[in-house]
Amino acid sequence: xxxxxxxxxxxxxxxxxxxxxxxxxxxxxxxxxxxxxxxxxxxxxxxxxxxxxxxxxxxxxxxxxxxxxxxxxxxxxxxxxxxxxxxxxxxxxxxxxxxxxxxxxxxxxxxxxxxxxxxxxxxxxxxxxxxxxxxxxxxxxxxxxxxxxxxxxxxxxxxxxxxxxxxxxxxxxxxxxxxxxxxxxxxxxxxxxxxxxxxxxxxxxxxxxxxxxxxxxxxxxxxxxxxxxxxxxxxxxxxxxxxxxxxxxxxxxxxxxxxxxxxxxxxxxxxxxxxxxxxxxxxxxxxxxxxxxxxxxxxxxxxxxxxxxxxxxxxxxxxxxxxxxxxxxxxxxxxxxxxxxxxxxxxxxxxxxxxxxxxxxxxxxxxxxxxxxxxxxxxxxxxxxxxxxxxxx
Amino acid sequence: xxxxxxxxxxxxxxxxxxxxxxxxxxxxxxxxxxxxxxxxxxxxxxxxxxxxxxxxxxxxxxxxxxxxxxxxxxxxxxxxxxxxxxxxxxxxxxxxxxxxxxxxxxxxxxxxxxxxxxxxxxxxxxxxxxxxxxxxxxxxxxxxxxxxxxxxxxxxxxxxxxxxxxxxxxxxxxxxxxxxxxxxxxxx
Numbered sequence: 001x002x003x004x005x006x007x008x009x010x011x012x013x014x015x016x017x018x019x020x021x022x023x024x025x026x027x028x029x030x031x032x033x034x035x036x037x038x039x040x041x042x043x044x045x046x047x048x049x050x051x052x053x054x055x056x057x058x059x060x061x062x063x064x065x066x067x068x069x070x071x072x073x074x075x076x077x078x079x080x081x082x083x084x085x086x087x088x089x090x091x092x093x094x095x096x097x098x099x100x101x102x103x104x105x106x107x108x109x110x111x112x113x114x115x116x117x118x119x120x121x122x123x124x125x126x127x128x129x130x131x132x133x134x135x136x137x138x139x140x141x142x143x144x145x146x147x148x149x150x151x152x153x154x155x156x157x158x159x160x161x162x163x164x165x166x167x168x169x170x171x172x173x174x175x176x177x178x179x180x181x182x183x184x185x186x187x188x189x190x191x192x193x194x195x196x197x198x199x200x201x202x203x204x205x206x207x208x209x210x211x212x213x214x215x216x217x218x219x220x221x222x223x224x225x226x227x228x229x230x231x232x233x234x235x236x237x238x239x240x241x242x243x244x245x246x247x248x249x250x251x252x253x254x255x256x257x258x259x260x261x262x263x264x265x266x267x268x269x270x271x272x273x274x275x276x277x278x279x280x281x282x283x284x285x286x287x288x289x290x291x292x293x294x295x296x297x298x299x300x301x302x303x304x305x306x307x308x309x310x311x312x313x314x315x316x317x318x319x320x321x322x323x324x325x326x327x328x329x330x331x332x333x334x335x336x337x338x339x340x341x342x343x344x345x346x347x348x349x350x351x352x353x354x355x356x357x358x359x360x361x362x363x364x365x366x367x368x369x370x371x372x373x374x375x376x377x378x379x380x381x382x383x384x385x386x387x388x389x390x391x392x393x
Numbered sequence: 394x395x396x397x398x399x400x401x402x403x404x405x406x407x408x409x410x411x412x413x414x415x416x417x418x419x420x421x422x423x424x425x426x427x428x429x430x431x432x433x434x435x436x437x438x439x440x441x442x443x444x445x446x447x448x449x450x451x452x453x454x455x456x457x458x459x460x461x462x463x464x465x466x467x468x469x470x471x472x473x474x475x476x477x478x479x480x481x482x483x484x485x486x487x488x489x490x491x492x493x494x495x496x497x498x499x500x501x502x503x504x505x506x507x508x509x510x511x512x513x514x515x516x517x518x519x520x521x522x523x524x525x526x527x528x529x530x531x532x533x534x535x536x537x538x539x540x541x542x543x544x545x546x547x548x549x550x551x552x553x554x555x556x557x558x559x560x561x562x563x564x565x566x567x568x569x570x571x572x573x574x575x576x577x578x579x580x581x
Contacts, residue, residue, distance in 0.1 A: 006415060006416070006419045006425055117431060117433075118431065138452070139452075139454070168454075170428070170429070170431055171428070171454050172454075174428060174429060174431075175426055175427065175428035175454070176412055176415050176425065176426070176427040176428070177424075177425065177426050177427075177450075178419065178424050178425060178450065271454035272454070274452030274453060274454050275452065275453050275454050275455050277452050278452060278453055358431075360455050360456050361455060362455040362456075362458070363453060363455065
């Protein structure tokens with residue numbers, strides 16, 4: 001039986017952590033993710049979990065502590081945002097290449113500068129090549145559900161990769177909304193125990209962790225890691241199918257919203273997708289065939305599946321909530337366009353960078369994007385491919 | 394759907410008040426959103442918080458530009474913030490002040506809609522013996538907006554106070570009196 005509650009995104013993540021009761025939580029605070037370790041510290045103090053709560057002196061150390069714990073064969077988690085995630089950068093790559101399934105909650109926040117505490121995906125997108133699986137959420141319910149699925153995906157023997165559960169800083173992390181929580185016992189049964197095949201402290205099969213990879217071996221390790229990310233696709237869907245069977249909520253690589261006959265569509269992520277859905281509904285009521293794809297899984301990137309759902313559209317706007325400074329479009333655009341390159345018939349495609357540093361995205365702004373797409377369909381002219389939206393001047 | 398915008402100053406608890414309203418609406422069976430808009434936080438700086446209260450889950454996650462109701466926790470904000478911006482025609486602006494609605498209206502920069510006032514300071518001082526504007530402001534917005542059934546609201550709040558102040562039962566009566574007085578004394 002689900003439990004009707006109202007929680008912020010951060011409290012939803014902390015609740016999932018309490019229910020899973022990981023072996024180690026390494027903690028270093030940064031806005032807007034700080035509440036997660038605050039809640040977990042309270043659970044530890046109240047005896048609700050027997051997690052080893054390690055206060056470290058930086059995010060670099062937080063991720064390093066998680067690596068050490070995971071290498072020793074236990075579940076280790078942490079949480080961060082923005083510059084904290086950047087400071088983990090070096091160690092994130094180590095987690096990926098050591099194939100240690102650390103689960104990291106990220107309340108996504110802009111990177112400096114100017115210094116800013118609000119939401120965009122500058123931080124998590126900058127780590128897209130780190131070897132972490134990345135799951136994104138529209139609201140508190142989705143971030144909770146993603147967290148419940150995270151360990152099973154990351155720890156699966158075909159995967160064994162670290163995973164980020166991303167939520168939108170403040171917009172999701174600090175917004176209190178209704179949520180359906182699951183019973184503690186049901187969560188524990190769904191997530192299961194972690195029994196890694198090999199680990200550092202297994203006396204029957206001692207293991208070296210993190211040795212030097214000479215050129216004669218390095219590439220094999222990297223290809224094996226790349227294959228693990230490919231394998232993650234099937235595991236993500238299998239775990240989602242079991243989640244739906246167990247708890248009734250359906251997840252995939254993305255949510256295709258009113259895409260069956262869509263002519264104009266948006267590819268968008270996170271809380272903005274919820275806002276844009278209302279624009280889709282309003283435009284549909286006016287007879288405009290609008291739709292959107294809300295991407296849940298950014299790593300691994302579901303290129304083929306995304307291309308298949310976009311191929312019959314006439315015009316598509318990719319909504320990038322990070323500025324990659326490539327001078328020709330944001331990261332989500334580059335990957336979406338790349339995924340569509342071998343389609344026989346492709347939609348015209350534009351990139352819109354929006355919402356940086358918490359700049360608000362409204363239903364009217366979403367309608368404006370669809371109007372632009374309608375105009376592209378009408379005139380047959382794509383116009384400028386790479387633009388920004390919502391800024392002054 | 395009812396949309397509410399709160400204006401306060403950092404430290405006065407406008408965000409907490411919006412959370413309390415969300416709690417009350419949640420307990421009455423509604424779907425709720427309560428979220429703050431953060432700038433460089435510092436005590437005394439103007440801050441904004443928001444509520445959406447609806448019968449279906451609301452997927453919009455933008456700020457609120459055309460609220461049904463605006464709650465002003467600190468009347469000195471009237472000088473520096475256009476608190477009445479975008480308020481819907483049948484809505485209202487509710488201000489914490491000892492002044493009357495007629496006295497406040499001219500300060501609202503051309504706003505011609507309904508203005509309500511509540512002396513949250515006097516009520517709080519008399520019922521709680523200290524200045525906590527949240528409780529009377531919460532009651533005032535419930536009384537003006539009817540976003541939650543009033544009797545259900547008082548019953549639910551009593552339950553949550555008894556839970557929250559289990560170790561200090563003497564403050565429960567004061568808080569309830571504060572709520573009831575504010576619901577009766579809101580003007581306009």
